[in-house]
Amino acid sequence: MPNSERTPGLATARLPKDAYAERFTDLHPQLDDHEAQVAADRCYFCYDAPCMTACPTSIDIPLFIRQIVTGTPEAAAKTIFDQNILGGMCARVCPTETLCEEVCVREIAEGKPVKIGQLQRYATDTLMEKSAHPYQRGAATGKTVAVVGAGPAGLSAAHRLAMLGHDITLFDARKKLGGLNEFGIASYKSTDDFAQKEVDWLLSIGGITVEAGRALGDDLTLESLNSEFDAVFLSIGLGGVNALRADGTDLDGVEDAVDFIARLRQAQDLSTLSVGRDVVVIGGGMTAVDAAVQAKLLGAQNVTMAYRRGKDRMGASQYEQDLATSKGVNIVYNAQPIAILGEGACRGVSFEYTADIDGALKGTGEMVEFRADQVLVAIGQTLKDAPQGLTLQGGKIAVDVYGKTTVEKVWAGGDCASGGDDLTVTAVAEGRDAAMDIHSVLMGKG
Amino acid sequence: MADLTSEFCGIKSPNPFWLASAPPTDKEYNVRRAFEAGWGGVVWKTLGAEGPPVVNVNGPRYGAIFGADRRLLGLNNIELITDRPLEVNLAEMTRVKKDYPDRALIASVMVPCDEKSWKDILPRIAETGCDGFELNFGCPHGMAERGMGSAVGQVPEYIEMVTRWCKEATGLPIIVKLTPNISNILLPAEAAKRGGADAVSLINTINSITGVNLDSFSPEPMIDGKGTHGGYCGPAVKPIAMNMVAEIARNPETHDLPISGIGGVTTWRDAAEFLALGAGNVQVCTAVMTYGFKVVEEMISGLSQYLDEKGMTSVAELSGKAVPNVTDWQYLNLNHVTKAVIDQDECISCGRCYAACEDTSHQAISMTPDRVFEVMDDECVACNLCVNVCPIEGCITMKTLDAGDLDERTGKVVTKDYGNWTEHPNNPSATAAE
Structure with missing residues (x-):
């Protein structure tokens, strides 16, 4: 007798073969053009919009929705990516019900917020499906930065730094990049291998050398990175439980x-x-x-x-x-x-x-x-195997508002760093902001 | 329940809702269904002279403007008058009128601008049993290029002349349909009256281009890469139409001329507004082209309920009620002071009032860090923009200051006395106050 939901103990194949795809399908399928227009029409284009304030990456939500309404989802996507290069994944996994959509004035007015998350996905998917990467690298600065950990914070930082003209080496302990986007998110929130596609799309800006399968440890130490690179960004996540x-x-x-x-x-x-x-x-x-x-x-x-x-x-x-x-x-x-x-x-x-x-x-x-x-x-x-020499705070790497650690030339962000809500979107914001601070310091403006 | 029976320049109909001369009234099939749906009258799609009928384009005839959720706000068309033979239309009209004797059936007519054409055709059409004629001096495209439609309607002398011919040719009521594509609507209205018109109907459609195709760079609707101006109608034109109706209704020369109000009537409320501004009935087209004949049911029930609530027993009682209150700017009471008030319980904190006032008006709304928006009475000029941009109806209202209250903006106490520009000290040609 084949296994079923009633089979005791641990068992494989409890369901008919074809049931899996159906069960693990997209939680929210992509809006089609008409659905997007209807959803976008509901935005009031609020002044100093509360949704924008609630977004950890401060995406200009009223603007991108207006760009969808006017038939330019590609421009909408650019508005999103300018603030959040992982806007595609965030559109899928953000707890919008406690962020932008919670404070949407239409939530207050009617108990039904504008579908901001799904509209963001509509815009970002539209642009990404066209496959052209929308950013170009700036003039080469000759500066090098090591980014350790290719989760949301590390990817965000690496992309921003590459865009600013720095040469990035991106290390990750696993063979596959993406961090929690690849390994930690429920599969019905990120179907069709989106996490890997997003990583590939992000890396296509160029200037980022990937060193996969290399974790901080014996052959890769903070000291060695610090001496080899002009700056180091740590985004190693929380390796322990x-x-x-x-x-x-x-x-x-x-x-x-x-x-x-x-x-x-x-x-x-x-x-x-x-x-x-x-x-x-x-x-x-x-x-x-x-x-x-x-x-x-x-x-x-x-x-x-x-x-x-x-x-x-x-x-x-x-x-x-x-x-x-x-x-x-x-x-x-x-x-x-x-x-x-x-x-x-x-x-x-x-x-x-x-x-x-x-x-x-x-x-x-x-x-x-x-x-x-x-x-x-x-x-x-919990944070596991934090490099020696860093000050910890509440079990995490202590950083200031710019993501600077207590060690010279070393920044940190994402779940491994103090502050933040351990959300993908806050990690992206921290990576981006640390990148901007690293840039300022490297270019002598910090 | 209020009696909606309508008598318009001697023509009776069970309600004041007529279908305007347009595609919905092009043939027997439609008109029968319209009457079954409850329409009080129909102005048959414009008839032309005998002989080979006009031909229409074989591409798009309509263009549109949309509001949120793709709600159709304005429609334009480049369709001509009926493209079916005259005798077919006349036969159909005869049959329909016979079967619906209580409904108004009006023949819209457009023939070349010579006496014989008009005097020949009117008696022939009258044999259908129709209740009256509407002279189409309004159609702004196609026919105008051939010296008809708005080409006549834009020359008051022609209107007067043709109307007179028609009055000489028939004893049935003559309604003159006016074009809005003119600088002063009173001139054609007065000309129609001089010619002996029993009524005017307005507005016909407005010259318009609804859009430009940004790939082919041609106006919409586009025919093989080219476009032409079409006639604009629908909810978007209602304010323009109502002003023209009101101007005729309050003009001493024309105030007693019956008016059939046309232009964006979509609901009973629109109809009631036209009636209040002096129309004796209304004609509808775009609403049925958008939603079908059924909308008349809502118009009937709504107008009926409204009249009951107001204690009015007939449509005639409502007609013209607002006309005495349509005035010139110079007679508006400058001593009437209002202030915007935001109902904090209704406010959803979108901040649109703030953006509008701060960026484009009088910087009279304050905003706190936690998004509380309040009107500053010492800055508010009561422009009403905040009311208009607020997405929540009734959230922002205008409060009238009582006599004796202080207007914090001007520092003056509000007076109970009426005072207008004609007597204002800043007016160089002011006359002494009475």
Whole structure:
């Protein structure tokens, strides 16, 4: 008998072969021309628009929407890319419901914001499908910059610096560039290999030498980079994960959610991935939602996402929570894990209910147990293997508002650096801003 | 419920909504369906002289202007008068009138500008049983090049002459349709009256180019790479039409001349506005070309409800109600002071009022860092621009200052007395106040 959603334990191919493509299709398909016109027509072209203020990269949203209305989506895309070279990915993954669209005046007026994210995708896809890279490199400066980590922050910084005429060497620990865009985002948000296409498109500006498969470590040290290059930008992300303080984390079937997602993103054939019949996801952020939803899409019968605090403290937005529940994920609030149960392989997780009393989280003594043949842990990531000599702040590389670290000629941005919301879009902004500061310093204006 | 029965220069119809002479009234099939849908009258698509009919272009006849969400705001056309033989039209008109005796059926006519042409054709058309004639002196394209349509309508003497011929040729009411493509609408209206016209109808369409194709560099609508000016109509022309109607209605020479109001009537409200400005009925075209004949149902129910709410029992009671309030600028009360007020509960903080006032008006709206917009009474000249650009209806309103209130902008106390430019001290030719 073939496997199904009811097959106990970890199993591959729970779904018919053709069900995967349908289930993992685009969450929001690209707007067609007519849909884009109707959506764009709703923009009021606000003065000093709140959406623009809410955007971490300060994209001129009213302008780009007006450019769509007037039949020039290519110009709209240019408006977006001027501020955010990863505007294509951000259009797909930004939590717009808590950023631009949350403050859209039509959200206030009618409870229905202008579809800013989808319009951004319409514009950026239009330009990128024409494949011509819209930027040219400036006159060569003869300066060299090492960018370490080719995630959103590193790509953003590398592109901006290359555009300004510097020669960039872009290192990444993995063989494939893109960082979390490639390995960390739910696949229904970035379909059709978009992350790699975007990287290729971005690199086509030229002036960026890629050194893939090279991580900071024995042969690549901050000292060596610092002596070899005129400046260094660190965008190494958060390589570690927080350890779950509960018994049983070594049981079979227990995995970090980020590894589960990365595996899924890289799979050529989703039916070869094993997923539990009963899956418990521990955590309340976007990674937890991405893991829970995708476990469900892979054919898990029961997916429970347990968060130790209340709904109001949850990192995942209401939109993300609704997405999860609409896919059949059961979200349990105020439940902290006590132990993962089982012998050899996990069979369940026991939780204690909690209460937030005067700001302190306390167990209430009530226990609940969920069946689990797979447990995905998504309780946050940590900076791992930070180079010696850098000052840390709150577990991250301390930087000033320009992204400067405490070490001369070294900047940092993205998730590994202090500040920011650990969003793709904030990482892009930090990479861009650090690049501009590096440029100022290198050209003697800083 | 208010009685919508209409009598317009002696022609009765169950309601004041007529279809204008245009493609919707080109043939029996359409007109029967229009009457079934509830239209009170129809002005049949303009008939020409006997003989081979005109031919139309075989490419696009219409061009358009759109508002948000591709709502059609203005339409232009380069279609000519009917391109079907006269006898076919007459036979169809006869049949239709016989079957719909309670509806108004008007024959629109355009023949060459000689006495014989007009005097020959009118009695012949009258045999259809039609209720009256509309002389098409308005069509601005094609026919005008042949000395007809607006070529006649732009010369008051011709209007008077042709109208007189027509009055001599028939006992049926004569409605003269006026072109807006003229500097002063009173001149043709007065000429029509001198010629003995029973009524005027206006406006016909406005010379226009709706767009330019930026690839082929030709005007739209484009025929084989070329374009020509067409006649513009639809919601966009309504303000122009209403002004012309009002000018005729308040002109001492023409104030008693019945007016059939035409130009962008799309809803009952548009119709009510034309009526209030002195029209006795209205003619509709673009609205049905956009939405179909069914729109008349909303016009009937809406006008009826409005008349009931106002305690009016007939269309005639509404007709001309606003005419006494149409005046010249010099008689506007300069002592009437208003200020814009923003309802903070309604405001969605888009800031359009601020951009408009700050960039283009009187810098009379303040903005706080958390996007609260407020009117500064000491700067506000009450221009109304903020009201007009605000996307939320009713959010910004104009508040009238009471007599005795201080106008913070001028530092003067508002007086209850009326005062206009004719007596203002800054007017070099001011006359003493009464």
